Structures are given as C-alpha cells and as structure tokens.
Amino acid sequence: MDRGEGTILVTGACGRLGKHLVRTLHRRRRVIAVDRRPFPDKPKDVVHECVDIRRKKLKDVFRAEPIEAVMHLGVMHDPRASQDEHHAWNVAGFQKLFDYVEQFRVPKLVVLSSANVYGPQPHNAQFLDESAPLLASARFSEIRDLIEVDMLTQGFFWKHPQTETVILRPVHILGTVHNAASNFLRLPTIPTLMGFDPMVQVVHESDVVRALEQTLTPGKRGIYNLAGPEPLPLSHIVKLLGRPNIAVPYMLSKAVLKRLWNLRLTTFPAPELDHIRFVCMVDDKRARDELGYMPAMSIEETVRSVDFGRW
C-alpha cells in the first residue's frame, strides 16, 4: 500500500475530539481507535481496541498489521486526578507508545500538544512562535506532565529521524469538547477578572481535526502552533455568547476559587485564572505556510459552538 493510504491508529479516540477525528478519517482510511473508554456509536468500519495504552496488549495491535501513522490524542488532563495518575498515564504510557512506534517502524507520529504549554505570563510576546520556551509549569506546576510529553516528543525528532514526527500545539479548542476553555464559556454566568481583559485565541474543533488530517501528508514533520480566527479580547467572546458576566477582583477570585477547589465545588484550579489574566497567544504562520492550514470557521461560529451539546 502506498504512503498516505495506510492504517491510522488514534489514541484517546473516545474523547470528543478523538471521535470527531475518527469520523473524519474513516471515510478514506482504515482507522484503529484505541481507548479504554467505550465507543458506543462508532462507525462500523472502525476497529475499536479497548485497551489501556500502558498495557502490553497494545503491542499486539501494532504486531497484527502495519500501521502507517499514530495520532496521539490520549493525553489526560483531568485536574482532579492525582499527579501520580497523570504521570503514569501521560508520561509512562506515552513512552510505551514511543517504543512501539520505534520497534514497528511506524513512519509517522502525530502528537496533539497544546499552546498552553507556553503558559500565560505577563512578559509573553503577543504571538509566541514554536521556538518559545515552555514555561507553563512556572506558575501552574500540575501541567508539567503535559510539557514533559511535548519535550519527550521533541527528543523523538532526533532519536528517530526515520519517523516523521509532528507536534501540534493548538490554542483553546472550542466546540462540543469538554476542556477547561469550553467548560468555562458554558458557565451560566461567566466570571472575569476585574480590570483584566486579555486578548485570546480560540479554535474550533473541526479546524483542529482538519489540521490533524493535514499533518498526515507524507513529508510533513515538525512543531506547529495552531491558532483559529483572528484574536479578540475575552470580553468580546463573552459578548458574542450573550451571557451575563461578573467581574471579580483577582485576589478575591483566587481566594474563592482555592476554597471552592478544596471543597470540590469547581473543576477549575486557581492557577488557571492566569488564562483570563495574561496573554498566551501563538503565531501559526508555520502551520499556514507548511501545512496549508487555514481555519474555516468564523470567530462567531467558533465561540457559539460551545453551546451545542452532543452530536
């Protein structure tokens, strides 16, 4: 079989973004969906391997047939899960995946990282390019395993140059996905920080899926930032949603959020407040020039997509 037509293995396939990707890919390619969660409404021609990526059984999947590309979406970021759990899953599990990619000479590895690895900082340049340092854990240490995944993948570039490795770092993904950004914008009253209104970039999940598809083109390798439509102030996003908004002073919201977090009444850890306080935006010129990526969704469609439930 020629390059560009072989089987694709997608990890984290039963997340909302994973499902979206699988549904897009299976029309043209054979897709193996790897996820320990159930996939009740999966397309018939998709093979669902219900395995934990840390288990040996994953190796059998690689052994059974040649895989052309591994797309790793299965990064866990559950603020409630312990650091041990995060590390075991994100780092140890990921290293297993690396071993198989190397051992079975998979020609392509795509890792979905995030622009959050740069971290919101007061001294950030307005648009960070791919060479900017990954400083997110300086102010929010719980995110360090996500940075480690990104760094491990960067190490893979030179250790295994025969594998075309791609890291995608999208900005806040909006849509039916359940991530912090979408959940935040789904709140009935959206809290903001008094006196802060940073510029933000958001991207629609379907644009991310399209970019993921574009990374499969043979020959593409490297790190790509991914931004959506033009950036805008957070307050404009709130206005687009037409939801009430309450501005809370930073010190107060930090104290309250910490308390709520300890009482398990919120899913937002207090350091995430930095995302609505400082700028963390990326320059995605490389993705536009080299991958031919172009967001298709307008800013209005992207923002309003958080209101749609399931498919």
Next chain:
Amino acid sequence: MTAKLGEEFNDRLSRVPLNLTSTGVDPFGLDPQWTKYALASVAFLHRHYFRSEVFGAENLPTGRVLVVANHSGQLPFDATLIGAALFMDVEPPRFMRAMVEKWTQTLPFVSLLFSRIGQVVGVPENARMLLENDEALLVFPEGARGISKTFDKRYQLVDFGLGFMRLALETNTPIVPVAVIGGEEQYVSVGNFEALAKFLRMPFLPILPQLALPFGALPLPTRYRIYFGEPMRFSGDPDDDDAIIEEKVFVVRAAIQAMVHRGLNARKSIFF
C-alpha cells in the same frame, strides 16, 4: 468631548491608519473606540494643559520609524505628549505605539487600558512585529532609570540600552531622535523610596514633596517643547558585539543630548 479640539481632531482621526482585523481590534488588542477617547484626552493635555510646542514635525518619515526620546517626569506624560504630537502635528497623522514595562501587565485596569489603546509589552518580538507592520514605535532607551531621575539630575541622559539599535538594524528602520523639554519639572523628585518600591514590586517610587499640596498629584503645568530631529539611518550587523552597537547608540544619544541642550537654551520660562 472632541468639540473643543476642533474639526481638525475628527478629520485626523478619520485619516489615522489602524491595522484592524475582522474582529474589530488589531492583533495587539487596540480598540478604535478606546483609542478615540485616549487620543482626545492626550490631545487635550497636549493643547490645553501642557500647551506643547512641537518643532520639526516634518522630519517624521512615513512608514516604519523608531522614535527615540529622552525619558523624564516620573509619570510617562512625555510618552503621551509625543503620541499626541504624532497624531496632532505630524502630516499624515500617525498613531504611536509604545512599549510598556512588563510589570504593568500584572496591574488591573492598567493592563487593560494599555492593551486597548495599542501599547504593547516591551519584548523584542513585539517591537519587530510592529515595525514590520510599518508602525511608528516609541522607545525610551533610558528606561525606568531615565523617568525616575531626581531633580538634581534633570536633563542629563543616563546610559542607553542597546536593544533599540539592534532592532533598527534588523528591520532597517530609520531612527528619529526626539528631545522632550518640560517633563523634568512636572514632578520634582527629591529621592527614591527604594525599600517600599521593592515591597510593592515597582521599579521605583519617587519622593515628591508636591504631593502635600492641594491637587499636588497633578503634574505641574509646565510648557512642553518637543523637538523632532532628522531621521538617522544605520547599517550593519544587528548581532554585532556590544562595543560596535554602542558606538552607533552613542551617536543617537549625543544627538538627543545636543537637542536637549539647545532646547534648554532656547527656553525662556518653564511655565510659559
């Protein structure tokens, strides 16, 4: 609000080039509504409070330009007045972009205001992007040390940083030297409250006796005189040794210091 500034203000506002995107703001967060009010306020300060005189406005080239000025006066009124001059006195009107201290981003309202009126965080990447968009960028190479000068050191330029020269060489940008006269007398600083400044994480905290007077928080209504020099062009490797860059920076610094001296000699009164 804009009526007092005359028809000219609205005419200029319609001609000033802004780089807006489809979301109604520019990539740095500049909002035309906020900008209008900001420009009106600085134009008011410029025309009615400080009654600035502008010399050499015709020296400003169109297209990308680095405006390099002496820094003074504890609060950056010099920046606002240069901005006002670029808008009110230069033909065609320009909207000035300045680089602000990083710590201002941690201040509520201040960070918001700066972002909406197009003032960006002082990192080289931002400066490069603005110049590549052919904007007029204001730089104070003296930085915080310049603005926090005590009264006995007035109009003596402190050491210049080298970053602006590397930037100019890299982006092939002309440098317009600017001398601002009048800023040093608006707040008379007798010292720096270092311990408290450190505690409040501020770069400096001047001791200002005039704060004891009624309305003492307002700057004294000195008359500003702003001199724009002729554009200077430099060529060379932006990554050269400090020593080589320093020579070029020295040329700019000497030009500004000379303009400051000439301006001080020509000045008859601080307030009129």
